[in-house]
Amino acid sequence: MLAPDEAPPAAATAAAAASPQLSREQPVRHISAPVVGVLRHHRRTPSIGRAPIKETLDASFSYDDDEEGGGVRINQYVLKEEIGRGSFGAVHLAEDQLGNKYAVKEFSKSKLRRRSQSLLLRQPGRRLGFLDAQGHRRSASELYQEQEGGNPLFLIREEIAILKKLDHENIVNLIEVLDDPEGDSLYMVLEWCEKGVVMNVDLDKTAKPYPEEQCRLWFRDMILGIEYLHAQGIVHRDIKPDNLLLTANEVLKIVDFGVSEMFEKNVPMMTAKSAGSPAFFPPELCVAGHGDISGTAADIWSMGVTLYCLLFGRLPFSNHNIIELCDSIKHDDVRLPDDVDPELADLLHKILEKDPAKRIKMPELREHPWVTRGGEDRLLPTEENTADFIMPTQEEMETAITKSIHNVMAVVRAVRKLKRLTLSRFKPAANVPLPHVDATRRTQSLNLDERGHHQQELSAAGHNKEISLDTLVDALPSEVELDSPRIPGTESHPAVEVQMADSTDLRGESRVVPE
Numbered sequence: 001m002l003a004p005d006e007a008p009p010a011a012a013t014a015a016a017a018a019s020p021q022l023s024r025e026q027p028v029r030h031i032s033a034p035v036v037g038v039l040r041h042h043r044r045t046p047s048i049g050r051a052p053i054k055e056t057l058d059a060s061f062s063y064d065d066d067e068e069g070g071g072v073r074i075n076q077y078v079l080k081e082e083i084g085r086g087s088f089g090a091v092h093l094a095e096d097q098l099g100n101k102y103a104v105k106e107f108s109k110s111k112l113r114r115r116s117q118s119l120l121l122r123q124p125g126r127r128l129g130f131l132d133a134q135g136h137r138r139s140a141s142e143l144y145q146e147q148e149g150g151n152p153l154f155l156i157r158e159e160i161a162i163l164k165k166l167d168h169e170n171i172v173n174l175i176e177v178l179d180d181p182e183g184d185s186l187y188m189v190l191e192w193c194e195k196g197v198v199m200n201v202d203l204d205k206t207a208k209p210y211p212e213e214q215c216r217l218w219f220r221d222m223i224l225g226i227e228y229l230h231a232q233g234i235v236h237r238d239i240k241p242d243n244l245l246l247t248a249n250e251v252l253k254i255v256d257f258g259v260s261e262m263f264e265k266n267v268p269m270m271t272a273k274s275a276g277s278p279a280f281f282p283p284e285l286c287v288a289g290h291g292d293i294s295g296t297a298a299d300i301w302s303m304g305v306t307l308y309c310l311l312f313g314r315l316p317f318s319n320h321n322i323i324e325l326c327d328s329i330k331h332d333d334v335r336l337p338d339d340v341d342p343e344l345a346d347l348l349h350k351i352l353e354k355d356p357a358k359r360i361k362m363p364e365l366r367e368h369p370w371v372t373r374g375g376e377d378r379l380l381p382t383e384e385n386t387a388d389f390i391m392p393t394q395e396e397m398e399t400a401i402t403k404s405i406h407n408v409m410a411v412v413r414a415v416r417k418l419k420r421l422t423l424s425r426f427k428p429a430a431n432v433p434l435p436h437v438d439a440t441r442r443t444q445s446l447n448l449d450e451r452g453h454h455q456q457e458l459s460a461a462g463h464n465k466e467i468s469l470d471t472l473v474d475a476l477p478s479e480v481e482l483d484s485p486r487i488p489g490t491e492s493h494p495a496v497e498v499q500m501a502d503s504t505d506l507r508g509e510s511r512v513v514p515e
């Protein structure tokens, strides 16, 4: 990830010197050589990491002490170091058996529920919905009421199922979603973008600008990704540098569809919802009581604000007071340096046009001379960029989330059983109280901050590890009152070897061998 005080990857560092706010590297123009990577922007290539979506019905969670960096394993994914943190939980780098890398994002289901309820129930009719067995279009909220007995998790299945079907080089792939039905966590397995967020810029945060040619390449990535989304009837609603990640090859990927909206294909994508980040709001959203606005025009405005950030390292309209920020967005002209490339200035003025009806549209945007270098470097045709999208079926909705991380519960049951078996072999010493054990350790939210406790529990599951009786006792729920199982005359409990080959054993017989 590029922190604001880090140098950008390319030779952009001279840029900010002259004027701290608006300076940038001299425009790179009249380059006749083809763009870096001949195929980039000229041919649709399959996304890296895209494999047929697999629905694993026996998802499991375990802990492997030998794994580097902690070794929590969810199905085939071994979690490595934390690479970021969002409002719903941590994001971890993960690796499968073949060494493929992923980003695994942990979500709190309760937070997701609250968000999806407020978003979906507010405008149930606007959601795309899906086809039921009879081929009728149904909204998620209808099924939420009818079929799921009001289980709010159902409301996000639609979003997830649709995300799984999106397949574009400039949109981060959602590989799989794993649910722990007993706990509060949901795990999204995403394509890993090694270089992280393209730029950290905010109301009170500036960053080093990038060279113009680099910005042009990333803007073309953005065009292709957003054009594809719009063609699928999806408006993103939150385009900003924070939601643009870079791969190892510096290909830009769009993420975060949390406030996106989906529409029937080929209908005007009008919405009354105020969503996104205020500094990236278009002027038409900065009006109290605004009615329906064009979602596509709003995305294009946000693309313009984002391009401005990449070029100049700052927001074009910035104020901590939301009213004044909105006033600035509605009324202030965008400031550009005197020496800006006239074609770039023309583009920015056309995108940051206050009137959405006059704002540049995608077909004109993708052909703009700054984007195509005067026609020398045209993007792949729209038809090629926007392949057909088939609406998710009811079955795909139902399998959108892999549910069976039930083995965690089996581990908990096994630890209880082990405790019973183990304690029966030792005579308790009188009047030595057990330390308090927090009952929340036993929840299945798998909060990675509490990995130590899960390590204790999960080590007992299927890894033939030697664990101490302290560990087993420590795993007890706090409500269980016991005398100490400490062996008189010893500092701690004797070690025991626990042998349980797999979750079947966990549910069946366990063997405990005191030392």
Ligand SMILES: Nc1ncnc2c1ncn2[C@@H]1O[C@H](COP(=O)(O)OP(=O)(O)OP(=O)(O)O)[C@@H](O)[C@H]1O
Pocket: 001, 083, 084, 085, 086, 087, 088, 089, 090, 091, 103, 105, 172, 190, 191, 192, 193, 194, 196, 197, 242, 243, 245, 255, 256, 258
């Ligand atoms: N697919 C990915 N590849 C690499 N890094 C990622 C990926 N997804 C997220 N990250 C890293 O994790 C950080 C947090 O991501 P996350 O999406 O949770 O945050 P966020 O944008 O604040 O999300 P939210 O809006 O859900 O809170 C990102 O800033 C990024 O550095």
